Amino acid sequence: MMGLALLPFLLLLSLASTIQGQSIFDVTTYGAKPNTDITQALANAWTEACASTTPSTLLIPKGVYQLSQSNLKGPCKSVPIQVQVEGTLQAPIHTKGDGLVLFSYIDQLILSGSGVFDGQGKSGWEKNNCHKKKICTKLPMNLKFSFVTNSTVKDITSLDSKNFHINLLGCKNVTFQHVTIIAPDESPNTDGIHISSSEEIYILDSKIATGDDCVSVGDSNKQVTITNVTCGPGHGISIGSLGKYTKEKDVVGVTVKACKIFNTTNGVRIKTWPDSAVAFMASDMHFEDIEMENVSNPIIIDQEYCPWNQCNRKVPSKIKISNVSFKNIRGTSATPVAVKLVCSKSIPCEGVEVADINLTYSGNRGPIVSECANVMPTITGVQNPQICAKPATIGAPSTD
Template sequence: MELQVQGTLLAPINPSSYAKDSWITFAYIDQFKLSGGGTFDGQGQVAWKQNNCGRNPKCKRLPVVSLIESYICNTRLESGTGIPIVWWNPGCWDSIVHVSYCFSLRFDFITNSVVQDVTVLDSKNFHVNLLGGKNLTFDRFTITAPGDSVNTDGIHIGHSNGINIINSNIATGDDCISIGGACEQIRITNVRCGHGHGISVGSLGKTTDEFVSGIFVRNCTFYDTDNGVRIKTWPALHGGMASDMHFEDIMMKNVRNPIIIDQMYCPWNQCNPKLPSKVKISNVTFKNIRGSSATAVAVRLNCSSSFPCQKV
C-alpha cells in the first residue's frame, strides 16, 4: 500500500477538533509507503503557549486530553493477532495522570514500511509519535518548527525495533529525536539536527522499569542546539537498562551541551532528588565527535551513584 501526499494538508487550528490525541494516525499496516513530496502543516501556533503547564501553573491546558486511569496494573497491548507486544506494569499507579497531546502524525504498529520525501511543519505537540514499529525507515524526512515552540519533539520512538532515520532534517522546539523505553536497533544516520534539544535516549525510569539497547547515531550534524547527544534517566524507584549505544562521526556547531549522560534528570522538580537513578547504563561509545561548544563544558557524564556507568 502506498499513500502519496502532494501539496499541503492543513490541520484544524483548534485542537479540540482532533478525534483523539493526534491529527492523522496510521495503524496496523505492513508494507506501507508514505511519500509524494507533500507537507503536513499542524498549524500549531495556537497551542504552543499552552504546552508549558508544567512550568507555568497559570497556563490554560489544551482541550485535547487523554486520561490514564488510576490503578493500572499489568496492562497488555496487543498487535491485533492476540500476541502481546508490550506489557506495562507500573506498580498500580495511585493517582490519575492527565496527558495532553496533539500529535500531528502517529504510526502505531507499522511494519516493513517507508516514509520518504515528506515534510511535517508546526505541530501542536510532538510532530511524529511512533509506537510498536518494526523495520520502519524515515528517509529524506523534514520536520520544522520554531525554536521557541514548546514540546514540539520531532520524532518520538517507543516500544519499537529496527527503526532507521536517514538523510533527514529536523529543527524543532524540543528533541529532534527522542528514544523511549523498549526500543532496540535504532539507527540514525546523516541527520541534520538544529535548532532544538538534540537527540536523546530517554528519559527512562520515571514510572516503570525501562530497557533500551542497540542505538546507533552516525554521521549527523547539530547546529545551534541546546544539547547534542544525550542519555537521560530519572532519579526514581524504577530501574532498567540502557546499553550498546554508539555515537560516531558527529559534527557539533555552537552546541551548548554536546555530550551528556544525565542520571539526575528532573525537569520542573517532578522527582525526589535524594533518590539515585536505578537505570544501568553500559557499553556506550562517543567516537570522532568534533566541532564547537557554546559553553565551557562540552562533555558532562553524571552517572548514578548506586549504579555507576560501565564501559563508557
C-alpha cells in the first residue's frame, strides 16, 4: 500500500513527461519560477531535452523570468527539438556577453510560441557606438543562431535588443515566419534580422520596427528570400554593407518581394564600402512588388557607403554588382531623390533593370528625381520619377 501511495508523488517529481511519444521538458520542473533567474533551470532542461532519444519540447510557460546568457548547444539526439516559449525572458540590465539566448550546432530546431525575448535595451543604447566607430563596444544581442540547419522560428517576439535582435551565422535552410521585432527608431545598431555566411534563409510574414535595418543581408550569403515583411520604423531592407572586412565573400541570390516599408530612412538598398578590403561579387538581387509610405531614399544602390567618414571615398569600391532588378515599387517618398543608383567608378554595375516605378513626393525641396552614376540600367514601364534623369553627386554623405 505504501508503494501505491507514493506513485502519484513520484510522477509529479518526474522532470520530463511524455505526451503522444514526445517528451516535454518544462523548466518549472527544474526549479524555474516567475520573477526569478532561470538560467540554470533552462540549462538543465536543455541538457536533458537535447539528449532525449525521442522528439522533445523544452517548454517555458507563461510568466516573466530573468535570464542571463544561455548557450543552447547541439548536436542533439532529439530530432526534431522544439523550444516553446510562452513567457517573457528578460535580459540583465548590464551590457556584458554575446546575447540572451545563443543556439548553435543544432539540426531541426523549432523555436516557437507567443513569448517575448526582452533585451531591456535602453540600458545599452547610449553605449552603442558601433555605427560611428570602427573600434567600439560590442553589446549583447537577443537571439543568435550559429550553424543551425533545417530549422524554423515562428510566432516569437524580440523586444528592445541592445544590439542586433536576431543574428544568423553559418546557417542553412532556416525559416522565420510570423516573427515580431520591436524597438524604438532611436535605438542604434538594432538590426532586426542580420544574416551572414548563410544560405537558404527565408523571412516570411513578419513585422519589424527597429532603429536600424529591418533586415540586413551581409556578406557570404546565398539564396535569401524576404517576403511579406512589414518594415518601419527603421533603415529599410538592405544588402550590405559589403566590403569592409578581408574575409568577406560573394553574395548571390537575394529576393525581396511583396513587402511594405513605411517611415524609414531608406527603402530597399544595396550598399558597399569604397576602398573595399576585398574584391567579390554581389549578384542576382531582386526587389519586386514593394509598397513605400513616407520613405526617405526609397531605392538605392550606394557603392560609396561611408557613414561617419570611416573610409577613403577616393578609392572606388571593388564589389562587382550585377543582375539586379527593381520592379513594381510604388508609394510616397519623404525625399525628392527617390531613386539613386551610384555604382563603382572602377567596376560599374551591370545587368540592372528598373521597371514600373511609381513614387510621389509632396515636399517643398523640389521635384521628385532619380540620380545615377556608373550604371546604364534597362528601363521599362512606368517611370515616376524618370529613371537616371540626373547625374548623381559623387561623394555625397551616406545615409546610415
